[in-house]
Amino acid sequence: MSLNSIGYWIREAGRSLWRNSWMALASISTVTIALFVLAVFVVVSVNVNHVTGLLENEVEIRVFIKPHVDRRREFLLMREAENWPGVRKIQFFTKQEAAEALKEEFPDQRTLFQLLQKSNPLFDGYDVYARTPTAIPPLARRFAREPIVHNVVYQGTVVRRLSRLATVLKWAGWVVEALLGLATLLIIINTIRLAVFARRREIQVMRLVGATSWFIRWPFILEGLTIGFIGALVADAAVGLGYHWVVQQAAISLPFWPMAAFRVVLVHTTVFTLAGGLVVGALASVIALHRFLRV
């Protein structure tokens, strides 16, 4: 394949899209809708995974020490608690470390960081890992009775519920996507068929003068890829803008809800929508051409 041929393919694909612009627009719209839904699923599942991941890494019991208790007494209690029944591991953290952890958890909360840098309202404390889930409630009560302890937080069932939710979402997402994907495929196939039909004289002449099958196919495949690509870009832009807005709103009204970072989400949606758009576009062209261009 020469540069001449590639130039020819691109010109022909563009010409054909232009000539059938209404049909092309219809195809791009369906691709966009299908990919938009895909991207929404990606956003939701990235967020669910984000929260689940945070909670899984989260300690089983988090013990906060009262402010102004000196380091020595904090360590004393920790040494003692290490020998309590049911305790597997204890990790001490300072309030500075707690602030760092928060930053990681809420990457888009800029105002929060500024606040943390000025005066840190957090507590020192321990992350306590239990040997068994049943050991958690009695351990929590025992820590709570200690005089230097401010309060005790623990969670467990939340993690299990979230990961179940993630699985359900994933399956529901695949089913919806499969249906939308099929609809998109059929519409693009139809568009490419129209394009082939509109160019049947050219195709006939090409075959008679000895153009190869692939030479004849490429403009149509490029056309399908272009439809998929534009659809992906529009869907991705829409979801990206939407999520950006949601993150900003959440920062105001739900400041402690951990949203996945905008950049991380955008990378995921871009990868999925582009891959989806290009695969469906190319597949549709190949299927549409299969019937028309057998040599």
Place this chain on the structure above:
Amino acid sequence: MIRLEGVTKRYPNGHQGLVDVSMTIHRGEFVFLVGPSGAGKSTLIRLLYGEERPTTGEVVIDQFRLNALNWRQLPRLRRQLGIVFQDVKLLPTRTVFQNVAFAMEVVGASRKDIHKRVPQVLELVGLARRRDHYPEELSGGEQQRLGIARALVNHPSYVLADEPTGNLDPETAAEIMKLFQEINRRGATVVMATHARELVNQMQKRVVVIERGRIVRDDAKGVYAYESK
């Protein structure tokens, strides 16, 4: 060299296109295929450019064995052939120049080669001054010249023509025939299916008569004659 060996073409509907046809055409020859309508002339031409495959028998053009030609080889064969039809199959949205250039573009020729070669062929067929016209602005004879220019532009070794003068008045047909003679003189082998009795008789070339799918005569300097019933 074109060689047919015991070629039979039977269509699925039972129609016999060709029955046990054998013939050889050497490079540089000019061959007329004549005979009544539906005798099998077009079938023979279509077998030669690989649009159809023989039911039995062998068709060979140079190194290409057409019975077993796969999808990779067919384009290579076609680049050795220039094909001219009664309905010229021009592209109505492209100019004279673009119609000819198209045939070069789609086999991967460079812009430079296209701009050098296309005017040469247009000059040869006498359409140099019509290069920016669209096919519908041309007369029937000019359209056929354009079809011939497109067939010639990639330097084919063989020119196959199926009733190229079928739609033309006798005077124009004679000019087209002269053009084919010139093409043949420049080295291309010409195989032409035709009904143009007087032209065939004037040309004094090889004439193969086909009736009901069989070759009934093959004369080196033949005349257009077959039993018409």
